[in-house]
Amino acid sequence: MVKLNGQVYLMMNEKISEEKILNAAREVFMEKGLDGARMQEIANKAGINKAMLHYYFRSKNKLFEKVFAEAFKDFWPQMESAILSERSSAEVFASIIEAYLTVFTQNPYLPNFILSEIHRSPEHLERLMKEIGLNPGMMIHFVDTLIENGFLKSMDSREFLINILSLCIFPFAARPLISRLMWENDDKEFELFVQGRKASIMHIIETCYIIKSE
Amino acid sequence: MVKLNGQVYLMMNEKISEEKILNAAREVFMEKGLDGARMQEIANKAGINKAMLHYYFRSKNKLFEKVFAEAFKDFWPQMESAILSERSSAEVFASIIEAYLTVFTQNPYLPNFILSEIHRSPEHLERLMKEIGLNPGMMIHFVDTLIENGFLKSMDSREFLINILSLCIFPFAARPLISRLMWENDDKEFELFVQGRKASIMHIIETCYIIKSE
């Protein structure tokens, strides 16, 4: 990094190396977790010297935190934007569900990665939740409003949200088990299952919770 | 271990040490995973010398496999016995759900522990599934029969089972996150949630899937 005229300039290779490290670290950490990951493996995968990892991120933990912070944002899809989009409640839920299915299809290790860290260091999780301004109250309030207006049946809005999360996330978190239990580990079958999943979850929501659409 | 008259006798302390090791190992592995666990910590918690771990279980991996095998059985509650119990389908589902909620309430780390291993070593999982004669086909067939007999709506029985698993397991797998998101990390509130969970899941099943009861 170069400072000049009070302005900060990045040298050509800086962004590239940092990026390569983060990409490699994401892969390795996602697959093996903090404890299972090896700095040497990350360096190899990034195609650079191990010392570079420490040069850019100081320590294994710091690097991990960076990777986790990025991943955690993906785990919490843009519910706000979906809510604010002036669409019907059914459409809002559909778009949230779709966001999840897409992210997890593209990042198979993400659900487990987050779930592990949730247990490994809840404090870290809590700090991060505050940092990114995660706002569950907004979702709860959104659902409560729909209930008051008679679009959703009377119920515990928290439970409703937890059910959506469960139905979206769990099948991916347990994919290798489910795939073996249900389809003899045939990937194609699981993909078919995911393709129908959005409609499937929406059907449950509509049957159980939605009274009328706006 | 002592062999005498072709019969095998256990010396007084053998069962005790082995048991102490397994209990300690279960605690540590459940909380920290295979990579995060330390043999020394297990030894300390068991109140014995580290060499004893190897004396009884040869290696960290062997010890882990033993712990995992036991835990995995708990993860798959006695669906068979519930099915064979000649009760109505609703009662069968209720008893399966209750089994899960009970096990996870008593073993908070269990869901995550299994989910991690599912991704860490699917081969190990597959081997174990065969060893304990895990029989998903029976469950699928059970649901299919209920459909044919008009007790359940026409649907994909696999999806139905996955939904039950999701609704039962996920809230525990993500408990620290959910607890913070929904109830400011108040344990009492989560316990209340779990208390109502059985009825809550049954309500979904009945509303979405059950046509008539036997």
Next chain:
DNA sequence: ATTAAGTTTAACCATTTGGTTAATTTCAGA
């Protein structure tokens, strides 16, 4: 070309960690 800053590397280091070994203790049976 020189400089000064950031970048990259190879070699190195201290600690941790799973695992071993050899000696000692315990204990049931003769």
Next chain:
DNA sequence: TCTGAAATTAACCAAATGGTTAAACTTAAT
């Protein structure tokens, strides 16, 4: 009480691992 096998311990070891260091290399502005 003597014996032999199993149980237990303390000390030890080699490998792995996260991290450091000092020197060499790039690069952009003067």
